[in-house]
Amino acid sequence: MQQSSYWRFVRRAMISRFAAKSWPRGPRIGFRLQKVLILAVGIALASLTAQADDAKVRLLDSSNGVKHLTTEMVREIFFMRLSSWPDGSPIHVFVLPDNHPLHIRFAKEILGVYPFQLRSAWDRLVFSGTGVSPTIVETEEEMRMRIESTPGSIGYTDKK
Amino acid sequence: MRTVNRRLRFTTAAPMIFCSALALLTPTPATAVEWLDGKVQMHGFAGQGATYTDHNQVFGTSRDVSLDFREMGLTASVKPLPNLLISAQGLYRDTGASDTQGTRLDFAQADYSVPLLDSSLVLGVRGGRVKIPFGLYNDTRDVLWTRPSVLLPQSIYFDTLALRQAMIAADGGVLYGRYTHGEHRFGWEFLAAEPQDSTGGATAFLTGIPANHPLIPKAEGSLGGRPLLLGRTFYEWMGGRGKLMFSIVDLDRDFRSTSAFYQNGNTKVTYPLFSAQYNAEKWSLTAEYGWIASDRAGYQPFLQNLPTWKSNTSENFYVQGEYRFTQDFSAVLRYDVLHLNRDDRDGRELSRLTGGAVPAHRFYARDLTAGVRWSFARNFLWAADYHYVNGTAWLNETDNPNLASPQTSSHFSLVTTMLSFRF
Numbered sequence: 001m002q003q004s005s006y007w008r009f010v011r012r013a014m015i016s017r018f019a020a021k022s023w024p025r026g027p028r029i030g031f032r033l034q035k036v037l038i039l040a041v042g043i044a045l046a047s048l049t050a051q052a053d054d055a056k057v058r059l060l061d062s063s064n065g066v067k068h069l070t071t072e073m074v075r076e077i078f079f080m081r082l083s084s085w086p087d088g089s090p091i092h093v094f095v096l097p098d099n100h101p102l103h104i105r106f107a108k109e110i111l112g113v114y115p116f117q118l119r120s121a122w123d124r125l126v127f128s129g130t131g132v133s134p135t136i137v138e139t140e141e142e143m144r145m146r147i148e149s150t151p152g153s154i155g156y157t158d159k160k
Numbered sequence: 161m162r163t164v165n166r167r168l169r170f171t172t173a174a175p176m177i178f179c180s181a182l183a184l185l186t187p188t189p190a191t192a193v194e195w196l197d198g199k200v201q202m203h204g205f206a207g208q209g210a211t212y213t214d215h216n217q218v219f220g221t222s223r224d225v226s227l228d229f230r231e232m233g234l235t236a237s238v239k240p241l242p243n244l245l246i247s248a249q250g251l252y253r254d255t256g257a258s259d260t261q262g263t264r265l266d267f268a269q270a271d272y273s274v275p276l277l278d279s280s281l282v283l284g285v286r287g288g289r290v291k292i293p294f295g296l297y298n299d300t301r302d303v304l305w306t307r308p309s310v311l312l313p314q315s316i317y318f319d320t321l322a323l324r325q326a327m328i329a330a331d332g333g334v335l336y337g338r339y340t341h342g343e344h345r346f347g348w349e350f351l352a353a354e355p356q357d358s359t360g361g362a363t364a365f366l367t368g369i370p371a372n373h374p375l376i377p378k379a380e381g382s383l384g385g386r387p388l389l390l391g392r393t394f395y396e397w398m399g400g401r402g403k404l405m406f407s408i409v410d411l412d413r414d415f416r417s418t419s420a421f422y423q424n425g426n427t428k429v430t431y432p433l434f435s436a437q438y439n440a441e442k443w444s445l446t447a448e449y450g451w452i453a454s455d456r457a458g459y460q461p462f463l464q465n466l467p468t469w470k471s472n473t474s475e476n477f478y479v480q481g482e483y484r485f486t487q488d489f490s491a492v493l494r495y496d497v498l499h500l501n502r503d504d505r506d507g508r509e510l511s512r513l514t515g516g517a518v519p520a521h522r523f524y525a526r527d528l529t530a531g532v533r534w535s536f537a538r539n540f541l542w543a544a545d546y547h548y549v550n551g552t553a554w555l556n557e558t559d560n561p562n563l564a565s566p567q568t569s570s571h572f573s574l575v576t577t578m579l580s581f582r583f
Contacts, residue, residue, distance in 0.1 A: 072280075075399050090199075112398065113398075127205075129290075
């Protein structure tokens, strides 16, 4: 019972991960060796974030280990208007299809926008050549796998 | 003769080549084609439209249902560095007599940006053939997916008038910046570029000398002089829930005549545009208001007698509401107004100046539009609009050679629909 409400809690937050180099020493080793450990860190971060402030997402950066990304920064990233992390490494954004329930919730709850606004912004970037679109993955499982294997990537999930 | 044939053959073949390329390049219909972790991306779109009017012609012979309405594009982008983006788009477009350019290089540019102040400020520069950043829709107006309706509001985004060619893209550079602070976002762009005003009928439009008038000789020569200057600035609130924008274009072009009939001339055009949009979950409200102030000197003294030729200020605006019934199905309602001269909104005075040779309805167009959009499958969009138009100000003179005749109807209905595929 407690377990499931815990997961629901986690579900409300975004789990994100960065390039191996941007991780502080401890978790970085954990990431390399143990998937389980990294997931635990992710969950801990996500729940911390959720506890601290629903609208804020806690992320990591290379210099301090932990970096608070404000809602508007996360917005800029998912609107594809920021292409590099503060350390200069590229940002790679993964999203689920426009109609996916999790994508809709992510847009509304984390970014505070509607999915049609994201779609419209991406199309404008792509067809005016001023930006690129995020990579669309079909399932949450695929999202998790792609994020794990892509340095500097960001996305969201409601699974462990 | 031979070259003409070959050209024709190429224009007809281009869409087919394009469609085959699309089919080959799209392994799954789901997303863009991308390589190297998304550092290389390819996108594309292909739309076929149909247009019907009960009077007058829009995009070909629309009184008999015209199929002369196609837009296809292939976009490629490469990110050699995280903040460097190189992109290009090839476009094939056909809209009856209003666009006969066929396949063209829509844009080809390099964009470099630098994030500053904890990424809250981004400064950038873009150069090459760049899209003209004007108003809410100009940057991507040839892609159905980014338009609220099949036809954009014609008072501001001319599709049938020849000036459109000069409004799409230009060769030059853009400096831009964006700043985010809490729920507030600001941005600005400044463009200096050589406009494509010798393509299509843009020269005729800017010189104000009709291209195919039975009595007035065509202007021969070229436009040059100072590059086009443009500024656009916006304010966005809550991730785009509210949006305010101001754009302004300034043109100052010298015409170098190569025919004995016309002297050299100069055309100045200033086009300011105010835009506002509110986006709620189910509905959006949009409005844009602007005017085109033009001033011409030289060319030929008799031209000064043409209405709106010498010095003129127009009025252009629309209000638009969109409602999203579901994520895939939405409707749009719009009232769009063009007054060629804002001091003579019903055109009576101007018509009188011509001794009635040009009817009053040539000086205005008020268009009431209702439309639907339905994305019935992930990568397919179908849209249709009904327009009830009073006034012929934005009709194309090549598609409609007899607009000045008393038989021309000042009111007409227009139905236009388009099916588009994208990846």
